[in-house]
Amino acid sequence: MRERITQMIVKEFIQTLRDRRRWMLLFGAPIIQLFLFGYVVTTDVNNISTALYDLDRSQESRELARRLEASGYFNVRYAPQSPGEIRDLIDRGEVLCAIQINRNFAKDLKRRIPTEIQVIVDGTDSNTAMVALSYVTKVIAKYAWEYAVNTVGTVLSPPDFRTRVWYNPDLKSRNYNVPGVIASIIMITCIMLTSMAIVREREVGTMEQLMVTPIRPVELMLGKTIPFAIIGLLDMFMVTVAGVLWFGITIKGSLLLLLMGTSVYLLSILGIGLFISTILKTQQQSLLATMFFNMPAMLLSGFMFPIENMPVIFQYITYLNPLRYFLVIIRGIFLKGNGFVVLWPQMAALFVLGTVIITISSFRFRKRLG
Amino acid sequence: MRFLRIKAIAKKELIQIWRDPLSLIIALLMPVIQLFIYGYAITFDVNNITTVVYDQDKSSLSRELVAQFKESGYFTLVAYVDNYDDIDAYLDSNRARVAITIPYDFSKKMRTGNPAHVEVIIDGSDSNTATIAEGYVAAISLRYAQRITTRTVLPVMDPRTRVWFNPELKSRNFIIPGLIAVIMSVVVALLTSLTVAREWERGTMEQLISTPVKPSELIIGKLAPYFAIGFMDMVLAVLVGVTLFGVPLRGDIVLLVVLSSVFLFGTVSFGVLISIIAKRSQSVASQIAILSTMLPAFLLSGFLFAISNMPKPLQVITYIFPARYFVTILKGVFLKGSTLTLLWKEGIMLAMAGAIVFFLAIRKLHKRID
Numbered sequence: 001m002r003e004r005i006t007q008m009i010v011k012e013f014i015q016t017l018r019d020r021r022r023w024m025l026l027f028g029a030p031i032i033q034l035f036l037f038g039y040v041v042t043t044d045v046n047n048i049s050t051a052l053y054d055l056d057r058s059q060e061s062r063e064l065a066r067r068l069e070a071s072g073y074f075n076v077r078y079a080p081q082s083p084g085e086i087r088d089l090i091d092r093g094e095v096l097c098a099i100q101i102n103r104n105f106a107k108d109l110k111r112r113i114p115t116e117i118q119v120i121v122d123g124t125d126s127n128t129a130m131v132a133l134s135y136v137t138k139v140i141a142k143y144a145w146e147y148a149v150n151t152v153g154t155v156l157s158p159p160d161f162r163t164r165v166w167y168n169p170d171l172k173s174r175n176y177n178v179p180g181v182i183a184s185i186i187m188i189t190c191i192m193l194t195s196m197a198i199v200r201e202r203e204v205g206t207m208e209q210l211m212v213t214p215i216r217p218v219e220l221m222l223g224k225t226i227p228f229a230i231i232g233l234l235d236m237f238m239v240t241v242a243g244v245l246w247f248g249i250t251i252k253g254s255l256l257l258l259l260m261g262t263s264v265y266l267l268s269i270l271g272i273g274l275f276i277s278t279i280l281k282t283q284q285q286s287l288l289a290t291m292f293f294n295m296p297a298m299l300l301s302g303f304m305f306p307i308e309n310m311p312v313i314f315q316y317i318t319y320l321n322p323l324r325y326f327l328v329i330i331r332g333i334f335l336k337g338n339g340f341v342v343l344w345p346q347m348a349a350l351f352v353l354g355t356v357i358i359t360i361s362s363f364r365f366r367k368r369l370g
Numbered sequence: 371m372r373f374l375r376i377k378a379i380a381k382k383e384l385i386q387i388w389r390d391p392l393s394l395i396i397a398l399l400m401p402v403i404q405l406f407i408y409g410y411a412i413t414f415d416v417n418n419i420t421t422v423v424y425d426q427d428k429s430s431l432s433r434e435l436v437a438q439f440k441e442s443g444y445f446t447l448v449a450y451v452d453n454y455d456d457i458d459a460y461l462d463s464n465r466a467r468v469a470i471t472i473p474y475d476f477s478k479k480m481r482t483g484n485p486a487h488v489e490v491i492i493d494g495s496d497s498n499t500a501t502i503a504e505g506y507v508a509a510i511s512l513r514y515a516q517r518i519t520t521r522t523v524l525p526v527m528d529p530r531t532r533v534w535f536n537p538e539l540k541s542r543n544f545i546i547p548g549l550i551a552v553i554m555s556v557v558v559a560l561l562t563s564l565t566v567a568r569e570w571e572r573g574t575m576e577q578l579i580s581t582p583v584k585p586s587e588l589i590i591g592k593l594a595p596y597f598a599i600g601f602m603d604m605v606l607a608v609l610v611g612v613t614l615f616g617v618p619l620r621g622d623i624v625l626l627v628v629l630s631s632v633f634l635f636g637t638v639s640f641g642v643l644i645s646i647i648a649k650r651s652q653s654v655a656s657q658i659a660i661l662s663t664m665l666p667a668f669l670l671s672g673f674l675f676a677i678s679n680m681p682k683p684l685q686v687i688t689y690i691f692p693a694r695y696f697v698t699i700l701k702g703v704f705l706k707g708s709t710l711t712l713l714w715k716e717g718i719m720l721a722m723a724g725a726i727v728f729f730l731a732i733r734k735l736h737k738r739i740d
Contacts, residue, residue, distance in 0.1 A: 025657055032661065039684055040669040043498035047678070090534060091706065122534055124705050126544040127498070128676055130416070134505020141512040148515075149485070165504075166461060168494035176495050196653060280392075284564045287656050288396040291556070295400070296407055304674070305412035306499060308420070314411040328464065335495045342463050 004215050008223025016197070016227065026193070030185045030235050031242060037181040038247055041304065043173045045131040051078040051089050051098040058106035060147075064117075067143055068099070073135040086120065096122050097132050109147065167335045178243045179334045180303045183326045185239055186262075187269055188294050190232045194273025195286040198224055203282055217366040225270050232266045233259075252337030261329040264347055267354030268322040275361040302327050325350045375583050379591025386565070387595060394599075397561055401553040401603045402610065408549055409615040413541040416502040421445045421468040422460045424452065427476035435472065435488070438514050444506045457491065467493045468503055543618065546611040547704035548673035550630075551696045553607055555637055555667035558600040559659045562641025566592060567648050567655035585735040589728075593638045600634045620707030626700075629717055633696045636724030637663065643731040667693040692723040 016022055050068070054061050068074045078095060080086050086098045100118035102108075108115035119136050123129045168175045201207045210220060240258075243249055251258070272293065280286045299305065300314060301323035307315055318324045325346040332338035340347075387394055421439065425432050439445045448466050451457055460466040471489040473479075479486040490507050494500045569575045578588060608626070611617040619626075640663065648655035669675065670684070671693035677685055688694045695716035702708030710717065 040675050126541045138508040141508040165492050165494035173497040310411050
């Protein structure tokens, strides 16, 4: 049995690697994706193009403007002279944020009358808008607090909030996203490879030739999937090294645990590829089906959109998604240095999921051969 | 150019599409599923931030502070802990994202007029959520300070925020207009590139060439059915988006249809061009289609990730891809009600891209025939 499987694996490697264009698909595409995703998938918001309409022109209003600039988030590029000008700037997309300081800003502060600061944000990009609002609030709150402390000796002193950020102190989204990108790329590549390789054999007609050899269905299946498991691990290694070296991400946890996690992850990924191949006839169909699976799987995994913000039904659906579990594993190992103690539930879930899918598809695989 | 011959080719193509209903179903189902996921399941909104509280003071003032966090609606209290190790455990295992520590002398210090330090620890792994959470903390601290210091009358700055175009900051409104571009690119480019490559792969292209059909007629006839499918996808997406998800369509619907058709024409032509370049291989054609239309439409168009946040070289590259202009058009027409006076540049770029690709395709096909 071992002999036959080895032969099968050798044949598969020869077939896959013979075509130079396939090398591109196996190793070039993941790297291109890593760079594209790595650079583009960022939710950092800096240099918010801002217009400041200062009607007060007092020391206090200038101080607020200075603080906005000094925060590093805002780039005050325009000083409009009328509300109409603000409207125009936002309409044309020149600025994302407009801040209007009213005429009596300093006077009101001195007389301790609540003074309004108008903040207008272009909400087209809801996420950037939310982050911009969050920054504005932070800057104003800090200024208000310091102004109060410096000018009024208070009887009842308001508390000082000290915020500390753990695991990713600079709040760089790249540290969070690159591990996620690695996990997604492995899924995209491996499902497509497995499903198309098996379907191609059927489409071209060589499947019949294999069936007349003494090879048994289980051996055939193992021989078909093991090469892709190896390629998957290679891809994982390559993309991880590239991600760590190029993007300067550090891995805080154990590499051995990462290897373990990747192995159980590949189990379920290859199972899905195998399953797709058992229901479809042509390469075109299997390609479309792969895309059909990958898109929702990436969206409903916590890769870009936190799971806890989804409606409950969709949260349940995510439990069927291998990417969901692997993201927790890979991010935990990269960012937090989590050990097996923390990550075992995810590993167990992937193992169970993988075993179930592999079993179902091997039954279907045998039926289609018989 | 004869209309009759174009019609015959288009009819043949339609029959072929009809015979492979699975691909057609996926082509029409994929947009719907994506719309539902983007419309219902995922949002960039941040609420339900899981929080643990370590209240060492246990006074009425500290309870009031905790209540402020709960009432804000952004923070969900998971547990009260009574030592620092528990905070570690909760954050390590992702059971909480935020930990608030209120010191022993909190109320005492506040009563004696000394600032008490409230420590807020935020899990920074997901930098986006963390940034927004920081803003919420700042807003709540400001509000709390105002509330407990009413007796002393502090100078108050009141940020009045207003959001234009998308006042409730629904990520749905931001995503769905751009999604139309992604759906059309993915489905149309992929289908077109595959089916023409299949014709080459199977050798039926030679048969077509031996008929009196001219290259331009052949291409137009091939294009027409996929243009129709893409158009259907677009209408479907607009209808579902506007009626079911309440995405505002503020601009001119005729302008939308016209500019969409221009984009669609370019995409379909590009699909044909890919299939001519790919030389008889469906899997190569599909790879090129994914790398050159799907990924750029998803990542480099400003659909989800703001182009202004990308590194400069990548920003320059985005100008090559028509999806970029189309996403700008879609967002403008839907959310801002933009008219041609603002969008003519993008429209011209789309038309130019479409024309160039179309003529390239005809020339390449000429060469292959000779």
